[in-house]
Amino acid sequence: MKVLSIGDIHGRSNWVYLTHGGYTEHNLWRTSVDAAGGIDTSDVWDLPLSQYDKIIFVGDYVDSFDCNNVTIKHNLLDIIHLKKTLGDRVVLLLGNHDIQYFIEGQKCSGYRSEMQWDLEMIFTENIDLFTLAYEVDNHLWTHAGVTQGWYNNLLKELNNPNYRFIDIVRERNPQTVADTLNLGWELQHHLMFAVDRESGGVSTWAGPLWVRPNRLINDAIDGVTQIVGHTQQAEVWSTSSKRGNDLHFIDCLEYGSAEGLTLEI
DSSP states (O other): OEEEEEOOOTTOOTTHHHHTSSHHHHHHHHHHHHHTTSOOOHHHHTOGGGGOSEEEEOSOOSOOSSSOHHHHHHHHHHHHHHHHHHGGGEEEEOOHHHHTTTSTTOOOTTOOGGGHHHHHHHHHHTGGGEESOEEETTEEEOSSOOBHHHHHHHHHHHTOTTOTTHHHHHHHOOOSHHHHHHHHHHTTOGGGGOOBGGGTOOBSSOOTTTOOHHHHHHHBOTTOEEEEOSSOOSSOEEEEOTTSOEEEEOOOSSSSOOOOEEEEO
């Protein structure tokens, strides 16, 4: 399986170079898709996206220090259109900048009050198209990453016999890390929103929306390769955690090389 991973968007549309080859190609493709009633026409146009089995966005579609509101909104709608057209071939993860528009009490830097109504409506009307984590063949995608310390705490709390949603947890019986994370997100467990001191919070461990690279490298969850965004990079770079698992950092679309990460899994 060939997978393209795309880092934090933050209002920019340069991701279309990775999927379509450029702005003109994207616009022609979208026009043809709409004319064909939502049917993908990428093969006809011989677009880059045709070579990928999965295209995964790691979140933070909105908020920018230099893109205007109209650009941010239209770009988010273009990404949603891509997901609706390609279905399961596209995975849309959520980032901390996204959830602040539809989860109460989750405000972070870059928040635009004048866009609250628009973005809340877009996210809530399309919430079934988004998820928190995706995993295949021991490769895990989240917005920021998963540390072992945080994950151990989540497992402990989800499986606490006194947890108010314990019956749901037992019924679902999540088998993978992504299954567990997505269940925690669905239940709105407080640990999903944990922010540590490094990012201005008070939690001992940051959750998958907030953890920073140095914490992730030191304590990445064992047994999976992780692909994450959240922290700006000059280019895509890879390293190993102290437990020996591969880590790929891909947040370089906003101010870096604007490249994606291609993996054969």
